[in-house]
Structure formats: structure tokens, C-alpha cells
Amino acid sequence: MFCLSKDVLEKVIESRLAKKVRIFVDKEKLHPDYIPEKLPHREKEIERIASILVPILEGVRPSNVLIYGLTGTGKTAVTLFTLRWLEEKAKKLATKFKYAYVNTRKADTTYRIISEIARSIGLRIPQTGIAIAEVYRRYVEALNSWGGIHVMVLDEVDYYVKRHGDDLLYKLVRVNEELKHAKASLIGVTNDINFIEGLDPRVRSSLGEVEVVFPPYNAEQLEDILQERAKLAFNPLAITPEVIKYAAALAAREHGDARRALDLLRIAGEIAERLEDPIVAIDHVKQALLEIEHGRVKQVISSLPLHSKLVLKAIVTIVGEKGSATTGETFNTYVKMAKEMRVEPLTQRRISEIVSELDMLGLVNAVVVNRGRYGKTKVIKIPELVINTITDCLNT
DNA sequence: CTTCCACCGGAAGTACCGGTAA
DNA sequence: TTACCGGTACTTCCGGTGGAAG
Numbered sequence: 001m002f003c004l005s006k007d008v009l010e011k012v013i014e015s016r017l018a019k020k021v022r023i024f025v026d027k028e029k030l031h032p033d034y035i036p037e038k039l040p041h042r043e044k045e046i047e048r049i050a051s052i053l054v055p056i057l058e059g060v061r062p063s064n065v066l067i068y069g070l071t072g073t074g075k076t077a078v079t080l081f082t083l084r085w086l087e088e089k090a091k092k093l094a095t096k097f098k099y100a101y102v103n104t105r106k107a108d109t110t111y112r113i114i115s116e117i118a119r120s121i122g123l124r125i126p127q128t129g130i131a132i133a134e135v136y137r138r139y140v141e142a143l144n145s146w147g148g149i150h151v152m153v154l155d156e157v158d159y160y161v162k163r164h165g166d167d168l169l170y171k172l173v174r175v176n177e178e179l180k181h182a183k184a185s186l187i188g189v190t191n192d193i194n195f196i197e198g199l200d201p202r203v204r205s206s207l208g209e210v211e212v213v214f215p216p217y218n219a220e221q222l223e224d225i226l227q228e229r230a231k232l233a234f235n236p237l238a239i240t241p242e243v244i245k246y247a248a249a250l251a252a253r254e255h256g257d258a259r260r261a262l263d264l265l266r267i268a269g270e271i272a273e274r275l276e277d278p279i280v281a282i283d284h285v286k287q288a289l290l291e292i293e294h295g296r297v298k299q300v301i302s303s304l305p306l307h308s309k310l311v312l313k314a315i316v317t318i319v320g321e322k323g324s325a326t327t328g329e330t331f332n333t334y335v336k337m338a339k340e341m342r343v344e345p346l347t348q349r350r351i352s353e354i355v356s357e358l359d360m361l362g363l364v365n366a367v368v369v370n371r372g373r374y375g376k377t378k379v380i381k382i383p384e385l386v387i388n389t390i391t392d393c394l395n396t
Numbered sequence: 397c398t399t400c401c402a403c404c405g406g407a408a409g410t411a412c413c414g415g416t417a418a
Numbered sequence: 419t420t421a422c423c424g425g426t427a428c429t430t431c432c433g434g435t436g437g438a439a440g
Contacts, residue, residue: 109424109425110424111424111425126415127415128414128423128425129414129415129416129422129423129424130415130416130422130424131416131424132423132424134423305427326402327403327404328402346427346429347428347429347430348403349405349428349430349431350427350428352405368403368404370435370437370438371401371436371438372400372401372436372437372438373399373401373437373438373439374401374402374438374439375400375403376401376402376403376434376435376437377404378403378404
């Protein structure tokens with residue numbers, strides 16, 4: 001038994017090594033977190049942000065910045081690119097400068113954001129247990145005794161503010177008032193313009209001291225980016241410019257999202273690799289598009305809590321019968337299912353919220369509709385693209 | 397013009413959990 | 419050990435609402 005499985009492993013490794021043509025030479029270069037040395041078509045933005053931040057090198061506090069742009073337009077890449085460059089320069093000039101990068105979708109609570117910021121200047125902050133005010137106090141204290149310039153980047157800050165309000169931003173924007181020897185600036189990155197309108201006017205004027213807008217890439221620019229990156233990542237014999245062009249066009253249709261485009265190319269390469277095809281073809285790209293969506297849905301569903309799964313199941317059955325569901329119908333079916341499983345059902349209020357959560361995850365489409373005499377409710381549908389995947393996942 | 401449906405969604409509160417500090 | 423902290427996952431309560439029907 002054991003020998004047998006070992007044999008299987010040997011085979012896998014063997015076939016991998018024996019492959020004559022390798023598709024990738026450095027797959028990491030297509031990874032979403034990788035920041036290349038060249039950022040094509042973002043020269044203007046780099047220049048803009050660099051000129052805002054460059055006073056750091058003279059020990060002057062830079063303005064707070066609000067960066068706006070749709071997903072995959074290079075906001076994060078440009079920001080980090082510039083900050084890293086400044087960090088290097090600062091080191092040479094012996095200027096005290098550090099920056100914190102926090103993605104508020106990953107660190108999605110007040111406590112985690114502040115502790116991430118504090119950690120970036122070398123503080124050790126426990127994962128939980130102490131008061132937020134205390135973490136903040138320690139941060140301010142450490143900044144004061146360090147006495148340099150600290151730049152805090154809050155990526156996807158709209159996501160945090162939507163859930164927790166702007167109290168934290170207010171506090172961070174005014175942190176300088178408590179600093180004697182150090183200086184701090186805030187860079188907010190958002191892909192929602194309307195986000196700015198909902199802010200406390202004091203935060204708005206302070207955070208928006210300077211605003212930078214990232215326009216989406218067009219198909220041509222996306223192609224340039226992909227060509228550039230493909231040169232680094234792929235074996236040149238394993239891919240053709242036509243395939244890259246196709247991937248770029250596909251991604252351009254979805255609002256010029258470079259991240260998606262790179263994902264597409266990477267997955268297409270992996271598919272070719274798996275099929276042991278020597279070169280990446282357009283068909284692989286097409287298949288990658290499906291696979292990305294399929295994989296995402298699968299992963300989301302598998303990490304869903306029990307009640308959310310039941311609600312989703314209820315929606316699927318109703319939609320299967322009538323094409324769409326309402327909150328009330330969903331709730332009734334859900335209660336039946338829960339009772340069958342001898343699980344205590346949750347309240348309708350909560351179910352309504354779970355439906356909204358499923359909507360945000362992209363598993364269903366829920367639109368609030370007023371049907372006059374017949375009341376106000378959410379009309380819930382399931383996107384064509386994911387319905388098969390969902391039924392698949394729920395039956396296992 | 398008014399009624400009234402079938403919910404929406406904010407607010408406040410509760411229970412519990414994993415954690416720290418003293 | 420005990421007091422406390424923040425986050426999650428709910429519940430309870432309730433005012434609010436757009437527009438078809440009357």
C-alpha cells in the first residue's frame with residue numbers, strides 16, 4: 001500500500017522533470033502580489049505620487065493622499081513601488097522613514113489595522129486581548145521615541161469604512177497632533193468614488209489633501225503589460241503574442257483589470273502544463289476563464305457556515321422552480337430544511353442579511369424591489385455562469 | 397389621494413470566544 | 419485567578435418605504 005503510493009509520487013515527479021518543454025520559467029512573475037521593475041503606462045501616476053511623497057527625503061511630512069481607481073489599475077503596485085524606492089533613497093541619505101501597508105480587506109477590524117500599523121515600526125502587538133486605545137497609545141509613544149516619518153497605506157479603505165465607519169480614519173489623520181518628534185501621513189486607496197462623499201467632512205478634507213486618480217487600462221495597454229510580464233514568466237517557445245493579445249482583450253472587456261488579465265494568463269499556462277501541451281493556446285485561455293470562476297465559487301461555498309449553505313440551498317431550489325426567489329420564500333424553505341435537519345432555524349432578519357452576504361460574494365444576485373401592493377423585498381436570482389458550480393458544490 | 401403589503405435595514409443588546417495583563 | 423477587551427454571530431424591536439390596488 002505504502003509502496004504503491006510512493007510509486008505514484010515518483011511518477012508525478014518523473015513526468016514533471018521529463019517534460020521536454022517547460023511552459024514557465026518563472027511563474028512568480030505572474031503572481032498578483034509581484035511588483036515588477038517596470039510598470040508600463042503608469043509613468044504619470046508614479047511621477048505624481050513620487051512628487052507628493054518626495055519631501056520625505058528632506059524630513060518634511062508629505063500630504064495625505066487619496067488614491068482612487070478601479071480594481072486592477074495598478075494602485076497598489078504604483079504605491080508600493082514608489083514607497084520602496086523612497087525607502088532605499090532614505091536609507092542612503094540616512095533619513096528616518098518607514099511605511100506601513102495594510103490591506104483593510106485582509107486586516108478587516110480596527111484592532112488588526114492599528115496593530116498592523118504599529119508592527120510596521122517594529123512593535124510587538126498581541127493578536128488580541130488589549131484595548132485598542134492602548135495599542136494606539138503604544139504606537140504614538142514608539143513613533144515619538146523613534147522620531148522619523150511614517151507613512152500609513154490603507155488599501156481598500158472603502159471596505160473597512162463601509163463596515164465600521166470613519167472614526168479610525170479621523171484618529172489617524174490627526175495623529176500628528178500627538179506627535180512631538182515624529183511625523184505621520186496617511187495614504188488611502190479606494191476603488192469606490194462615492195466612498196469620499198460618505199466621510200466626515202474633516203476626514204475628507206484632510207485625507208483628500210491630494211487626490212490621484214488611476215484610469216483603467218485599455219486593451220492595448222493591457223496587452224503591453226501582459227507582453228512585458230509574459231517575457232519574464234514564460235518560456236518564449238511556449239507562448240505566442242496572439243494568445244497574449246487574446247487574454248488582454250478578454251480582460252479589457254472586464255473594465256481593464258490587469259490583475260484578472262495576469263491571472264488569466266497564469267491559469268492558462270497551468271492548464272497547458274497539466275494537459276502536457278507544449279504551448280499555450282487560445283483554448284487554454286478560454287478554459288482558464290471558466291476555471292477561475294469555478295474555483296472561486298467552489299472555494300467560497302466550501303468555507304460558508306452551515307446556515308449560509310442552507311440559505312443558498314433554499315434559494316437554489318426555489319430558483320429552480322420559479323426562476324427567482326424572494327426573501328420570504330427563501331426564509332420559509334430554509335426553515336423547513338433546517339427543521340428537517342433538526343437544526344434550530346435563525347430569524348428572518350438574519351436570513352435577510354445572509355442573502356445580502358451571498359450577494360456580495362457573487363453567488364447570487366439580490367435586488368431590492370418595490371412591488372407596490374405586494375410589498376418590498378429582495379428578488380434573488382443566480383447568475384447563469386455559476387449555477388452549475390453551485391449545485392455541484394452543494395450536493396457534496 | 398390613501399392604504400397597506402412584505403419586507404428592508406438601523407440600533408441596541410446578549411452570549412460566547414480567544415486572548416491579555418496584573 | 420480575575421477583570422477586561424474586541425470580534426463574531428446572532429436576536430429583538432421597530433420605524434420606514436415605493437408603488438399597485440382600491
